[in-house]
Amino acid sequence: MAVKSIMIVGVGGQGTLLTSRILGGLAMQGGYEVKLSEVHGMAQRGGSVVTFVRYGEKVAEPIVEEGQADVIIAFERLEALRYAHFLKKDGALIVNDWRIDPMPVVIGTAQYPEHILEDLAKEHKVYKVDATEEARKLGNPRVFNMIVLGIAAQHMDFSKEEWYQVIEHTVPPKTIEINKKAFDIGYTLK
Amino acid sequence: MAEKVIMLGNEAIARGAYEAGVKVSAAYPGTPSTEVSENLVQYKDSLYCEWAPNEKVATEVAIGASISGVRAMAAMKHVGLNVASDPLYTVSYMGVNGGLVLVVADDPGLYSSQNEQDTRMVARAACVPVLEPSDSQEAKDYMKLAFTLSEQFDRPFILRTTTRLAHSQGMVELCDREEPEIKPYVKNIQKTVMMPGMAKERHKEIEKRNLELAEAADTMPVNTVEMNDTKIGVITSGIPYQYVKEALPKASVLKLGMVNPLPEKLIREFASKVETLYIIEELNPVIEEQVKSWGIPAIGKEIFTIQGEYSANMIRKAILHEELNLMAPAEVPNRPPILCPGCPHRSVYYVLKKLKLHAAGDIGCYTLGAVAPLSVVDTCICMGASISSLHGMEKARGKEYIKDWVAVIGDSTFLHTGVNSLMNMVYNQATGTVMILDNSTTGMTGHQDHAATGNTLQGDPTWAIDIPGLCRAMGIKNVIEVNAFDIARLEQVVKEEVAKDEISVIITKTPCVLLDKSKKPLYRAISEKCKKCGMCMKPGCPAMTRNADGTIHIDDTMCTGCGLCENLCKFNAIEMVKAGDR
Structure with missing residues (x-):
């Protein structure tokens, strides 16, 4: 199998790290070599955050290069736009239809771009979901990332049971059920 | 296995x-x-x-x-x-x-x-x-x-x-x-x-x-030669080795596991077997300069940057001259790191900005007070430098000059090296004002204990160094503790202390919001009462945005109920909708 390259992008504090670790655990469980690259420290404080996951028979570099991502999972619209050029031709872009204004927008020195999803859909295969709203309905807006991950799972090579197993291992015990429910919503979304 | x-x-x-x-x-x-x-x-x-x-x-x-x-x-x-x-x-x-x-x-x-x-x-x-x-x-x-x-x-x-x-x-x-x-x-x-x-x-x-x-x-197993096609030979080490393997799978590679001292004989042998020798190392040309000093022709920083990280694409372009046909990145607003919603530093910086003070800054989350809209911090050099550089300014320009300056430093950074700088101020008759933004942790690196938190790395309770007591023991008379969110008192204290011809230490002791596990209050903006004056937006809280009509929206997933915005609103247009433990 050729190496699969996945990116998770979002805003510091949205749970990109946890999501990449779930993906990493999954690929390892599947018997692949896995490398992940994370962001810690200053950049985590509300900044733009990107993590990389690569798996396959043999993986050298831990980063995903421009033009080489099979899947990008974006937890926020502007971040989807920021990193979309990393996608390979026919790569899948999964976007949480959610807006968090960066500070230059908040203080009025920059504009938040309009029509991001429409523009991205002209060039890429875009799958969007208002995951934050869906998660709110489940009772915890923070599990939105599991809904987005559920959609991403439709584009990857692992069974639902394998996903469940790794979710059980990675999230805090008290939140296993709600995380699995959230995952299901994404996994069954057409 | x-x-x-x-x-x-x-x-x-x-x-x-x-x-x-x-x-x-x-x-x-x-x-x-x-x-x-x-x-x-x-x-x-x-x-x-x-x-x-x-x-x-x-x-x-x-x-x-x-x-x-x-x-x-x-x-x-x-x-x-x-x-x-x-x-x-x-x-x-x-x-x-x-x-x-x-x-x-x-x-x-x-x-x-x-x-x-x-x-x-x-x-x-x-x-x-x-x-x-x-x-x-x-x-x-x-x-x-x-x-x-x-x-x-x-x-x-x-x-x-x-x-x-x-x-x-x-x-x-x-x-x-x-x-x-x-x-x-x-x-x-x-x-x-x-x-x-x-x-x-x-x-x-x-x-x-x-x-x-x-x-x-020369014979250490961590210095390995991978002979392949001899047209291109690469000497590399560390993470760049992985980029080389992605970009140049057919090249011959000498991978150095030990980068100081270098194996001269091994390098000479390898160099003699390849047509063109490249040295691929991030940052300084440390390997390259030594290899070249031995008279071995090689290409390195002529085609690679001394700054930042490398990548396989960068190597493909520089060595193979491949046209990568990449899409141009979209032009989008930056998303720089910011102080968290509910961060006590924001409250302190709001007050300093209101008083039009400059801050000699230091290393930690509070360095983020340099950027808009707070724009209070004027310097960031190294751990502890806030206090000593403020002292240098006073000695250069006199005590009146620093009456619109303070030094700001975190608790962990203060104990790291700031304490020495403060001793120097006491010893050399300084009159400046030092603010210790004490959030009871080493914040930016992800919440580590330190000598004043009362816990060791191994999780044992221990004596917590008393920072105000330590400052007093040095002989500083003006040591004042203030809650960072009590902006009225903080403003008054800062005004008074900066005006004095004596050294002062103001300690704003309020824990990092990420450490505070208590149930938080929640605030909302009432658009009917909102006069769109923008007062509440001044501290730059990321949980707050303006609606299209200019009124304010508070994001309920981000608000941590610090109450700073409510405190600033003169029209009672921000109200608590859910009480917390505090």
Whole structure:
């Protein structure tokens, strides 16, 4: 199998790290070599955050290069736009239809771009979901990332049971059920 | 087969230290090295590990442990090595008893640092050997090797990593812990008392050891040659090796696991077998300049940058001249890091901005007060420099000049080196105002304990150094504690203290919002009452945005109920909708 390259992008504090670790655990469980690259420290404080996951028979570099991502999972619209050029031709872009204004927008020195999803859909295969709203309905807006991950799972090579197993291992015990429910919503979304 | 797990580079380093039988470890947190100690603590039944107030202290603790005969280590980021360079240069002369390893993490690309210095340059100057792993497995293996070589050659070793390695995860095969015998301590002042007479002899000795090590490097298994097509030959090490493997799978590669000293014979042999020799190393041309000094033609920084991280695409372009046909990135607003919603620093900076004060800044989350809309912090140099640079300004321009300045420093940074700077102010009759933004933790690096938190790295309760008491003990009369969110009182205190012709310390003791696990209140904006004046937006809280009509929206997933906006609104247009524990 050729190496699969996945990116998770979002805003510091949205749970990109946890999501990449779930993906990493999954690929390892599947018997692949896995490398992940994370962001810690200053950049985590509300900044733009990107993590990389690569798996396959043999993986050298831990980063995903421009033009080489099979899947990008974006937890926020502007971040989807920021990193979309990393996608390979026919790569899948999964976007949480959610807006968090960066500070230059908040203080009025920059504009938040309009029509991001429409523009991205002209060039890429875009799958969007208002995951934050869906998660709110489940009772915890923070599990939105599991809904987005559920959609991403439709584009990857692992069974639902394998996903469940790794979710059980990675999230805090008290939140296993709600995380699995959230995952299901994404996994069954057409 | 041995158990395989997925590990962060820093986690693998900690595992390597454990397996190598390390007995003592000390560190000061610093991205990207922090997780070494955070992971080491899981082995506390087999070893001792601590947070030290700074890297110099940490290194000296490790040196002491080594002298006493056990394997010991210290971990730090690249700029931490500057603080520790005093003991480093001299322990290089002394050598070791138990193996001694410093883990030093560089930050090409400046993800979380104030400069992009290259640890290998420091190591060369100090004549200290350096191993550099290229993935998590090697991080663990090289850590163990560093201890073996340290004892074999009587040298302290540096294990050099970079952000990309430290914060990448890869597969690691676990082994059992070795328990090396504790070496007897034999008094030998020729080796452990570095007075001129002894040091002169030791200098000769370490130059000799360095040559022996360089010779051994020619056949060391961590320096490996992968002969393929001989048109392109590459000398590389660390993470760039992985980029080379992606970009140039057919090239011949000499991968250096030990980057100081270099294996001259091995390099000459390799160079003679390839048509064009490239040297691919991030940051400074450390390998390149040495290789070229031996008269070996090579290409390096002529086509590669001295700044930032490399990538396989960069190598494809520079060496293969491939047209990569990449899409241009979209033009989008930046999303710089910001103070969290509910951060007590925001409240302090709001007051300083209102009073039109400049702040001599320091290293920590509160450095973020430099950017809009707060724009209060004017300087950020290194740990502790806020206090001493304010002092320098006063001595240069007089006490009136600094009446519109304060120094701002965090609690952990104050204990790191700020305390020395404050002593200097007291001693040399300064009149400036120092603000210690005490959030009861080492914040930016992810909440580590320190000497004033009351807990050790190993989780034991301990004496918490009393920061106000410490300042008073130095002889400072004006030591005032204020809650960061009490903006009326804070404003009054700052005004009074800055005006005085005496040194003052204002301590805003309010815990980091991320540490406060109590149930938080929630606020909402009432659009009917909102006069759109923008007062509440001044501190730049990320939970607050303007609606299209100019009224305010508070994001309920981000608001942590600090109440700063409610406090600022003169029209009662912000109300609490849910009470918290406070």
